[in-house]
Amino acid sequence: MVKYIFRRLISLIPLLFGITIITFMVIHLVPGKPTDMETQFNPKVSLEARDRIARLYGLDKPLHVQYADWLKRMASFDFGVSFVDSRPVIEKIRERIPVTLGINLASIILILLIGVPIGISSAVRENSFYDRSMTVFVFIGFAMPTIWLSLILMDLIGVQWGILPVSGIKSLEFERFSFLEKIIDVSRHLVLPVFVSAFAGLAGISRYMRSNMVQVLRQNYIRTARAKGLSEKEVVYKHALKNALLPIVTILGLSVPGLIGGSVIFESIFSIPGMGRLFYESVMARDYPVIMGVLVIGAALTLMGNLLADISYAAVDPRIKLE
């Protein structure tokens, strides 16, 4: 197992390298310079000052030297300082990550708690009315635009009926609340964002779970289990479920980039101070150091998600280690 993890870690190195190259290329090869924002709209900035700023960011050096410099600084998690407020990029990202990861984690748990049972019950009742209505639900889930779902829920539940708050993650009077009230307050703010971010994934997982389960239920060892007189419940939940659940781990790992990318949308809609919103704000302000930082960190998080999925797959499935 340790050997397996070690091997997987080694294989990440070229990927990390590639991630930094692409991030660097995106910023430097696309027309429009990182310093334009600070200079071109300001008539007072002379050509000379423009050069000085370019030198400050090392933009006068050849590209490969710039890349090497940037890589060196990144190795020590130094992503530079934000153009907007001169704070270190890594600090800005660090304070935003817990919110985004928290919401995504909550929505993954929600997806599993609802999606897996839906998948199982559909597979057990293959082609029944229930199964077919769940298929319809899956298609709806896949096609539902996150923005639309968010806006409609916001309008109905938040604005019209006033049941839940629709903006931010805590109320204005948050500091005066007792501990319990604080927890309730934050959870009330997170209900809609978590639900919205879980919705599409829910459709995916339940569909995937269903097809796994249908396949497993057709296998010989299931027939054997039935033949030796086990109850249907035992067959499904003791024998079939374990094998049908395995690939779900991989799918969860693969869904990480989608979830993180999707956070841009719902964090902007619900004004949640997470990484997605930070990224959006930096894009609007053309805050290049932050954009590069978030890109690299976002990709690194994806890698970590995949790695975790692989490792947990290997941990639960003894067949993997043989490879």
Next chain:
Amino acid sequence: MNKLILSGAAIVIFFAIVALFAPLLSPYDPGEIDIENILTGPSPEHLLGTDSLGRDLFSRMVYGTRISLLVGLIAVGISALIGVILGSLAGYYGRWVDTLIMRFVDVMLCFPAFFLILAVIALLEPSIINIMIIIGVTSWMGVARLIRAEILSLKERDFIYAEKAIGASDLRIISRHLIPNAMGPVLVSVTLGVAAAILVESSLSFLGIGVQPPTPSWGNILSEGKSVMGAAWWMLFFPGLAIFITVLGYNLLGEGIRENILKT
């Protein structure tokens, strides 16, 4: 033909007709401002109501269909082109070409796609053409993988050996024999890709970095809808519904092709 394909195709064709005949279908000019009728609800004069400048929502939706479909289709065309070329090179030549291209695919897949798209848009002007290119350039990896896998198995088949034996060039083998035979799964992926691209475009336009007003797109109408939330439900409801139904249509069509024509 089955229900999936039929219902999917019906939706796809319906919106294609709307896009084609936009000028005939829309009762008003989509940019025509009418201060007397600001934010009026659906009525016989304005089927879907009016927006905060008194413009007819129905006409704007009809023209928005044009933009959204155009962006979706061309973006997917670009991604299919890149994916097919890189995927077939990797599959056919193997060895270091394959390693290089597929590692590139792995790296591209590490980035949350939406992050990459936003980062590039930050540098470029958010024009319609740029958006098509950006969506295309960031979404070809699935097609590349599919085509490569197909070609890996196809290139060991007898008819390819026969082609080689009669001295056909690599280009001819790839473009005349391998790619046409590998297009099945790509067709599904491309159909589903249109749906995804339409979602991305609407999200970008909603965030204000996609199609820029006054050009109407479903996404930027939704964005206006958000700013009048609570006062004009039609501004939120109809554009979202259009996106939802269109995406549903392409998904149904794609799944239908997968289940019934490719039988996988």
